[in-house]
Amino acid sequence: MLRIFERVGAGALRGINLLGDTGLFLIESVAYCFVPPYRPRKIVEQIHFIGFKSLFVIVLTAAFTGMVLSIQGIHTLRKFGSEGLIGTVVALSLIRELGPVLSALMVIGRAGSAMTAEIGILRISGVIMALDAMAIEPKKFLVSPRLVGSVVAVPLLTAIFVVVGIVGGGVVAVGLLGVNAAEYTGRMVQSVVFADIAGGFFKSFAFAILIGWVCTWKGYNTQRGAKGVGNATTSAVVAASVIVLVSDYILTSVLL
Amino acid sequence: MSEILPGSAPIGLQSIPVPDAPPIIRLVGVETALLGRQILDGVNLDIPPRQITVIIGLSGAGKSVILRHMIGLTRPDRGQVLVDGVDINLLSRKGLYAIRDRFGVMFQTGALFESMTVFDNVAFPLREKTKMGEGEIREKVDRVLALVGLPDNGGKYPDELSGGMVRRIALARAIVTDPEIIFFDEPTTGLDPIIRNSILKLLCDTWREFSFTMVMVSHDIPEIFNWCHNLVVVRAGKIAAAGPTASILALEDPFVQQLVTGDFAGPVSLL
Numbered sequence: 001m002l003r004i005f006e007r008v009g010a011g012a013l014r015g016i017n018l019l020g021d022t023g024l025f026l027i028e029s030v031a032y033c034f035v036p037p038y039r040p041r042k043i044v045e046q047i048h049f050i051g052f053k054s055l056f057v058i059v060l061t062a063a064f065t066g067m068v069l070s071i072q073g074i075h076t077l078r079k080f081g082s083e084g085l086i087g088t089v090v091a092l093s094l095i096r097e098l099g100p101v102l103s104a105l106m107v108i109g110r111a112g113s114a115m116t117a118e119i120g121i122l123r124i125s126g127v128i129m130a131l132d133a134m135a136i137e138p139k140k141f142l143v144s145p146r147l148v149g150s151v152v153a154v155p156l157l158t159a160i161f162v163v164v165g166i167v168g169g170g171v172v173a174v175g176l177l178g179v180n181a182a183e184y185t186g187r188m189v190q191s192v193v194f195a196d197i198a199g200g201f202f203k204s205f206a207f208a209i210l211i212g213w214v215c216t217w218k219g220y221n222t223q224r225g226a227k228g229v230g231n232a233t234t235s236a237v238v239a240a241s242v243i244v245l246v247s248d249y250i251l252t253s254v255l256l
Numbered sequence: 257m258s259e260i261l262p263g264s265a266p267i268g269l270q271s272i273p274v275p276d277a278p279p280i281i282r283l284v285g286v287e288t289a290l291l292g293r294q295i296l297d298g299v300n301l302d303i304p305p306r307q308i309t310v311i312i313g314l315s316g317a318g319k320s321v322i323l324r325h326m327i328g329l330t331r332p333d334r335g336q337v338l339v340d341g342v343d344i345n346l347l348s349r350k351g352l353y354a355i356r357d358r359f360g361v362m363f364q365t366g367a368l369f370e371s372m373t374v375f376d377n378v379a380f381p382l383r384e385k386t387k388m389g390e391g392e393i394r395e396k397v398d399r400v401l402a403l404v405g406l407p408d409n410g411g412k413y414p415d416e417l418s419g420g421m422v423r424r425i426a427l428a429r430a431i432v433t434d435p436e437i438i439f440f441d442e443p444t445t446g447l448d449p450i451i452r453n454s455i456l457k458l459l460c461d462t463w464r465e466f467s468f469t470m471v472m473v474s475h476d477i478p479e480i481f482n483w484c485h486n487l488v489v490v491r492a493g494k495i496a497a498a499g500p501t502a503s504i505l506a507l508e509d510p511f512v513q514q515l516v517t518g519d520f521a522g523p524v525s526l527l
Contacts, residue, residue: 037384121370125365125370126363126364126365126367127367127368127369129329129363129367130361130363132329133327133329133356133359133361133439134356134381134384135352135353135354135357135359136381136385137349137353141384
């Protein structure tokens with residue numbers, strides 16, 4: 001019986017330690033964003049890597065998500081004679097939920113995994129220790145630019161996702177399923193309010209921080225060689241994806 | 257306290273007079289445990305300035321840990337690490353980094369950025385730590401690359417170079433900022449004897465040119481005895497002996513004799 005309590009206690013302590021470590025890691029990394037030297041070149045490199053290089057996958061995913069939403073939406077709405085609302089359904093689904101969440105998941109898979117692997121390799125090859133020995137703060141050099149890059153790129157990618165998704169949905173609804181184009185856009189404009197857009201933007205901003213945080217933390221704490229890098233990368237993708245989905249539920253509950 | 261006594265002439269460096277000055281780095285009663293194992297157990301050590309000091313010992317004896325304490329990468333559980341009389345473990349991050357600005361460090365594997373060219377790797381500390389212009393940086397990096405014998409390799413990437421070349425690039429990066437103290441953690445491990453001796457000669461030549469304080473962890477026995485002023489012998493987290501190379505080699509201590517001769521018979525028996 002005592003052993004059970006011991007194990008539970010040890011687990012709880014580990015959890016509290018982890019929370020403290022990860023929390024301090026984020027606070028330090030964010031604080032270093034405001035301490036010179038600012039290294040704008042590195043930030044631009046990260047925006048390019050996380051943002052521009054994810055464009056193709058984001059556009060592709062967004063187009064097909066919008067198209068599927070249209071087909072599914074019309075199929076359901078027809079049962080109630082409300083096909084005209086398809087523009088509203090597609091737009092609100094994308095702006096409030098699918099845009100921020102799917103963009104975040106795509107960024108985790110493409111850029112977040114690379115962030116973890118890159119920092120992990122620097123850790124196991126001794127470069128992080130060498131940076132520290134050279135009096136270059138590793139978190140400032142490696143983590144802060146990636147956090148800023150993520151915070152700039154992810155909301156922009158989400159905006160692109162939403163626009164492409166709405167266009168994709170429109171192409172299917174208007175071009176293939178016979179919905180009136182004016183009705184598709186008109187209803188959408190009527191029903192989408194600023195709060196929807198602000199909520200979606202807020203979510204994507206929060207997801208951006210979470211992605212940067214989890215993926216850099218996992219890379220920064222990589223151990224045990226090449227296998228460790230593989231494990232860290234897998235665990236970063238899984239943890240970041242789960243955290244994004246859980247936090248999406250929490251944010252949706254708060255925002256609605 | 258085991259002390260290195262400056263002043264005597266080491267083998268191979270007889271022509272170079274060594275200054276008689278107070279220690280630049282001093283470890284006082286340093287104790288460190290890791291995962292329940294005592295790694296360093298009351299280490300007292302003085303490192304004299306502008307000399308080459310080499311730390312030797314069996315694998316796992318705590319040599320690299322001593323080096324990491326001197327750089328401030330590891331904090332002791334007890335004791336002090338003094339650099340010019342300042343306990344670096346009491347300093348803030350900023351204060352510690354100010355001390356480290358005086359250091360150059362060359363790690364066992366080189367620890368180079370694989371995604372950067374040789375030139376960018378060597379230029380890295382200058383770009384990050386100084387306000388030098390690109391022209392000035394180019395001039396300095398070219399000069400240092402020539403010094404380490406790799407003048408035409410600036411455009412290559414580390415994975416295009418041999419192990420010996422990578423170490424020389426790491427040396428170039430360590431000295432490019434003109435540091436006062438340079439630490440080397442097994443700079444020649446895994447290299448063939450000719451390259452190993454070339455690197456050791458290069459380190460010595462570099463020292464002759466810049467006269468910095470050099471602290472090196474090495475397994476290159478007996479070659480290393482030709483290239484250092486002082487020897488520190490570490491055994492199971494303690495300093496077994498420390499002093500001018502010639503006097504350490506002359507010690508009759510069985511462990512020291514076994515280590516410097518590499519004899520399998522002696523107080524340390526692995527068979």
